Amino acid sequence: MVSQINQPVEVMAACKLSGNKLIPRIMTWNNRIYKFTRLGFHHPTTQGKRMLHVFTLTDENLTFRLEFDAESLLWTLREISDGAP
């Protein structure tokens, strides 16, 4: 089941030189810390000229869709999925 969240969150990300260059590692949301184990998918998209980077990550219990606004440098948690119908 997918739940829409749309809340700003704090994220710690690793920056690398090759492969996936920016990978969120830890997210703080509602005073709880989530550690991501896998990056499922990253894709850029645009809203007008604003560049947004969308990351889908999992901690093996839930999958999180995070959006990074390259203009405001803010992270937003868009939705959570538990993989169920």
Next chain:
Amino acid sequence: MELGLNQSQPTVMHIDLNSCFAMVEQQANPLLRHKPVAVTNRLTPGATIIAASYEAKACGIGVGTRASDARVLAPDLVVLETDPPKYTHTYHTFFNILRGYSPDAYMKSIDEGAIDFSSMRLIEHRSLPEIGQEIKARLKDSLGEWMTCNVGVAPNRFLAKLAAGLNKPDGLNVIDHRNLRGVYAFLGLRDLPGINYRYERRLNMENILNPLDFLDADLTTLSKRVFKSINGYHWYRRLRGWEADDVKFDIKTVGKQYVLHEFTNDLEKLAPTVMKLCEMMGRRLRGKGLCAYGLFVGCLLEDHSFWHQRQKFTTRLYATSLLYKQAMRLLNQWPGLVIKNLSLSCYDLAPADNRQPALFETYDTKQWRLSETMDKINNRYGEFSVVPARMANMENFVANKIPFGSTRYFGNS
């Protein structure tokens, strides 16, 4: 005329992403892997499935299955709404991989590409199956470990596509003159790309019951009795591995179709949606530097009939306001029944760069400039940042969905 099998070295590669949309969703969300997953344009029980994972296909779910029926076949089915930016990124990444091998790489649809290596010296040093394996590896490196594709190699596009359809998922097959008959022996007529129920019936009437019969049929039977056109000659060549499909198609229409949230026969209620569809259609037209001389309006009605009207104009259709005005004029002729689904499209396209009006053409510079300015604002700040007044306070929006199979709007195929 007798034509033998093409005995040249296979130089055409066809690459097909396996269940593209569903596979991308399983790549993105690892919790969905090994589960039946289906993708629809809307999350409603009546929505049609446009992509199904292999786990869903194993339950009998496929393209065209209604979501409500699919849930009966697989109660644990996960149904997701399409996410166009994800698939657009996949398309561009996939195409960039293919383009790295040859300038003659092109996309046949959002999830199928082909490369013609015949002009490339690359294949003097490497075999196409080796290159195919490399493409598979690069796809995983670029998009993720769950991404797979089927690769087919053959002397022409038809056989390369047929080869890519064998041993799904994650297969790699070569068809050439040595195994061609062996491959045909295991297939039915409708397994051949381009042969549908209608063609199969026509072939059966000439006692052509399977692909081997089709291959052995003479040119006269195919061109004069089965296809009754040059198509017979093209099939005669195609089946034997000769090229018959190297035709490029230009954009002929630009359009938009929409299933209404609320079925209605009140044109006043429908007007904002018509305006929105005209704005989206107009943006696509202007984005391609085109104007139109024809407009088509169609409605699926409550009695399941389809009403439509089309008209050609002497005035160029370019500005949203003019598209809307003409669309409403045509729509006003509809028979009055409740409308469920609306289709609008422009045809008879021409370059828009010649602003000199024809002798009797009325040409409104202000409307052209207004549309172009609105496009610039929407390009900068996002779709529908500024809208015509008719669309103000619209609650429902017409989401941009991937046109199924089409790559015309991606601009580089």
